[in-house]
Amino acid sequence: MKHGIITKFVLAATAATLFASTVFAGEGAKLVPEPVRAAGKITVGSQQTFPPIEFREPGASSVTGASADLLTEIAKRLDLQLEYVQAEYAALIPGIEAKRFDVASGGISDTEEREQKLDFVNYMQSGGSAMVRAEDADAYKTIADFCGKSVATLLGSRVIMAKVEEASAACTAGGKAEIRAEQLPSAPDARMQLDLKRVDAYLGDFPALVYMGAQFPGKYAIVGGNYMLTPYITSWGFSKDNTGLRDAVKVTLQEMLADGAYKAIMDKWGVGGALLPEITINLPASKR
Structure with missing residues (x-):
């Protein structure tokens, strides 16, 4: 009887191990395209200056953050390595089109306009907000309060810029001065312009702004506490002829x-x- 119990235990443990391996390997591994499998890696284009989503700590060579950790785990489950290629935000879509990398990452959002060029695996809800100097926090509640003021955002941030242009048109229609917008290559550049008082706000992703503010306690404030200029879905971009890798990552x-x-x-x-x-795949905020 005791031998039978041990045998059943061993068989059950073996089955559990096999099941765990199957789950870990997952269905996604079966979808990896042969060229990617042969290369043994996924190349990721990223600006690497977008905390807490994807960034490098000062002096570090490795990329870290929420997106980086997700992609690392995905690659592990697909039995692939990750290789990062530094690219400014505005160069991410052209980089995919030019086959410089397999995945565009680092805070890119899915939009119907961008879907004309890329496919997107959606992985995070987000939204654009405004960060100001702490001493100016009481002066701003919404984007309408920036009539006649200047703001900075990242080069290529079409979703945020569309809202700024809309708000600016409302300013001029109401007899006020337009909102001046400056587009810069990276988040540190935008923050520096805010520090130098060359702009009145930095418009960017809410999670990134909160993280940035936490690094400098008392120096910055988010307009309205958590004011969202516009909602969007942060995603990874893929070439439209690379649906196998797209689906492997999604699954x-x-x-x-x-x-x-x-x-x-x-x-x-x-x-x-x-x-x-x-x-999801190709499901931007405008369709939700």
Whole structure:
């Protein structure tokens, strides 16, 4: 009887191990295109200056952040390595089109306009907000308060710029001065312009602004506390002829949602509130 119990235990343990391996390998691994499998890696284009989503610590060579950790886990489950290619935000879509890398990352958002060129795996809810110097916090409540003022945002931030242009048109229609917008290559550049008082606000992703503000306690404030200029869905971009890798990443992240790994990584970086209830392809904020 005792031998039978041990045998059943061993068989059950073996089955559990096999099941765990199958789950870990996942369905996504079967979808990896042969050229990517042969190369053994996924190349990721990223500005690497977008905390807490994807960035490098001063003096560090490795990329870290919520997106970086998600992609690292996805690559691990696909039995691939990750290789980062530094690219400014405005160069991410052209970089995919030129085959410089497999994935465009680092805070890019899915829009219907961008879907004409790329496909997107959606992984995070986000939105554009405005960060100002702490001493100016009481002066601004919404974008309408920036009539006649200047703002900075990242070069290529079409979603945010569209809202700024809309608000600026409302300013002039109401007899006020327009909002002046300056587009800069990176978040540190925009913050520097704010520090130098050359602009009155930095417009960027809410999670990134909160993280940046936390690095300099008392120096900055988010307009309205958590004012969202516009909602959007942060995503990874793929070439339209690379649907195999796109689907492999999507399916694997969906598995990570189911087993809790997705939430654990997002919570680690303080963006657990930005979880998507389902991992989707080409579903921007405008369609939700």
